[in-house]
Amino acid sequence: MLEKIGLYAWTIRYMKPEQVFWRVGKRLGLKCALKGSRPVRGTAPRQVVALPELDFDPVFLQRFDAEALMADRVTFLHETEAFAWDEPWKRPERAALWNFNLHYFEFLHPLVRRYLETGDEKFLRKTEQTIRGWMQQNPQSGGGDGWAAYTLSLRLTNWLAFYASLGNRLDEAFRKDMEESMYAQYVYLSGHLEKDILGNHYFENLKALVLCALFFGDADALPVYLAAFRAECREEILPDGMHFERSPMYHKIVLEGLLRVAVSLRAANMPDAELERLAGKMLTAACSMEQGLARTPLFNDSGDNVAKSLNALRRCAGQHLHLVPEYRASFPDSGFYIFTNHAWKLIVDAGAAGPDYIPGHAHCDAMSFELYRNGQPVLVNCGTYAYQCAERHWFRSTEAHNTVQIAGTEQSEIWSVFRLARRSKTQVLELRENGLRMEMTDYKGNRIQRDIRLEADALYIQDHAPGKQLQSRLHSINDINIESNATLLRGEAMYAPEYGLRQTIQQITAVGDGTVKLTIPLK
Numbered sequence: 343m344l345e346k347i348g349l350y351a352w353t354i355r356y357m358k359p360e361q362v363f364w365r366v367g368k369r370l371g372l373k374c375a376l377k378g379s380r381p382v383r384g385t386a387p388r389q390v391v392a393l394p395e396l397d398f399d400p401v402f403l404q405r406f407d408a409e410a411l412m413a414d415r416v417t418f419l420h421e422t423e424a425f426a427w428d429e430p431w432k433r434p435e436r437a438a439l440w441n442f443n444l445h446y447f448e449f450l451h452p453l454v455r456r457y458l459e460t461g462d463e464k465f466l467r468k469t470e471q472t473i474r475g476w477m478q479q480n481p482q483s484g485g486g487d488g489w490a491a492y493t494l495s496l497r498l499t500n501w502l503a504f505y506a507s508l509g510n511r512l513d514e515a516f517r518k519d520m521e522e523s524m525y526a527q528y529v530y531l532s533g534h535l536e537k538d539i540l541g542n543h544y545f546e547n548l549k550a551l552v553l554c555a556l557f558f559g560d561a562d563a564l565p566v567y568l569a570a571f572r573a574e575c576r577e578e579i580l581p582d583g584m585h586f587e588r589s590p591m592y593h594k595i596v597l598e599g600l601l602r603v604a605v606s607l608r609a610a611n612m613p614d615a616e617l618e619r620l621a622g623k624m625l626t627a628a629c630s631m632e633q634g635l636a637r638t639p640l641f642n643d644s645g646d647n648v649a650k651s652l653n654a655l656r657r658c659a660g661q662h663l664h665l666v667p668e669y670r671a672s673f674p675d676s677g678f679y680i681f682t683n684h685a686w687k688l689i690v691d692a693g694a695a696g697p698d699y700i701p702g703h704a705h706c707d708a709m710s711f712e713l714y715r716n717g718q719p720v721l722v723n724c725g726t727y728a729y730q731c732a733e734r735h736w737f738r739s740t741e742a743h744n745t746v747q748i749a750g751t752e753q754s755e756i757w758s759v760f761r762l763a764r765r766s767k768t769q770v771l772e773l774r775e776n777g778l779r780m781e782m783t784d785y786k787g788n789r790i791q792r793d794i795r796l797e798a799d800a801l802y803i804q805d806h807a808p809g810k811q812l813q814s815r816l817h818s819i820n821d822i823n824i825e826s827n828a829t830l831l832r833g834e835a836m837y838a839p840e841y842g843l844r845q846t847i848q849q850i851t852a853v854g855d856g857t858v859k860l861t862i863p864l865k
Contacts, residue, residue, distance in 0.1 A: 395657040430479060437731065442487055447496075453469045469508075498553070541702070581675045584624075589703050601621055640723040640725040689711060704765075706738060709782050746813065747790075749813070779791065803859070811853070814828070817847055
């Protein structure tokens with residue numbers, strides 16, 4: 343209880359006065375629009391539309407080996423386990439995120455794909471075995487990871503997608519049992535929304551409720567859930583189209599959820615112009631940032647093996663909603679700016695750590711950047727290895743990003759796995775066609791200006807804080823030439839381009855007093 347009171351205090355500390363009542367009320371469960379809403383099952387379920395562009399995204403399917411699944415071996419986050427579906431659905435020796443992934447049921451889709459391609463019934467029977475195994479081993483009375491609101495939300499979404507693809511091919515008895523389980527999960531989720539966490543978790547809860555209300559023909563609850571979902575989208579999607587947690591990965595996850603709801607509403611003859619407009623803005627932001635790149639940019643908590651691919655999202659948005667992204671280089675609300683010069687693409691983060699009341703996925707990456715050549719990463723942030731691990735603090739630290747700090751001071755005060763206390767603030771001082779000048783104030787009040795520009799011959803960086811010792815870091819995939827007025831210290835750093843995958847790359851630290859200049863020749 344004391345921890346919750348502390349969180350509410352931080353919420354109030356970092357919010358605008360007019361937001362306090364609404365957001366704190368939401369945390370405490372006082373949002374009247376949802377209070378008392380109880381799902382009601384209609385007379386005939388309505389099938390949610392199948393979205394093969396998302397569920398059978400080739401990049402997504404590569405995460406799972408269908409033959410390994412047939413042999414009862416599962417792999418999440420680069421960690422493989424033998425798993426019999428009639429045993430307890432938990433591996434105590436694995437991290438919480440691994441166990442959560444087990445309950446998401448994303449692994450259904452490669453099995454479904456193989457069945458549709460080959461017609462071999464063994465793949466269909468395996469999907470039924472896994473679902474029955476979950477139902478038998480995870481009763482509601484037992485609680486556990488399977489009944490956490492977040493896993494419920496993702497599992498319901500994946501079961502609905504599975505049903506949409508195979509509903510008329512499923513055994514009647516199995517289909518009936520599955521529908522009963524889904525309905526019980528729907529009812530439970532409606533009373534256990536993650537208003538204590540909010541952000542992408544609350545978004546996933548509301549998304550699942552809307553999809554389930556459509557599926558079960560719940561005409562009374564649907565308008566209530568849909569109104570709450572719209573309101574959450576307005577809050578989480580910034581005016582420039584970026585997701586407010588400033589993670590390119592979570593941006594794509596939220597965009598996928600928004601597309602699923604918008605397309606399902608269209609299929610039910612209930613098109614929602616506002617949701618489709620927001621999906622278009624998110625698509626433009628995602629395509630502008632990631633188009634042509636070999637991987638997801640690593641700002642805040644991001645990695646490559648979690649969200650659907652940009653191509654899959656773009657195909658789905660175009661096919662079902664006729665959305666066409668427009669390229670933009672400036673995203674002032676989230677603080678991302680994009681600069682290009684022939685083969686080179688530079689993405690700079692000049693924004694806030696994240697929304698004031700949800701710092702869980704934020705890193706100390708203010709004024710950081712990533713540099714790509716022909717889509718391949720050259721200078722990188724170090725990514726996110728895992729959430730529950732000894733290295734979590736380091737991956738969120740200033741040192742793990744292409745940015746600058748004063749005498750070892752973190753930009754923001756890191757607390758625990760999903761906490762930031764006092765935070766840095768960043769403002770753009772001058773925006774130019776080939777770069778920008780910005781200023782960051784760290785949580786102790788130190789101010790640093792950074793000027794970064796992408797020229798035809800080189801990337802130029804200048805960090806300036808009179809009378810202060812500066813440490814400016816670069817993380818390089820390959821050997822690079824660097825010219826500097828400061829002392830250059832070379833070493834190694836951890837690099838996680840995907841969750842659960844850890845590599846070693848070069849870390850160059852420029853140490854100097856007052857002003858540090860860095861020049862990276864472009865070849």
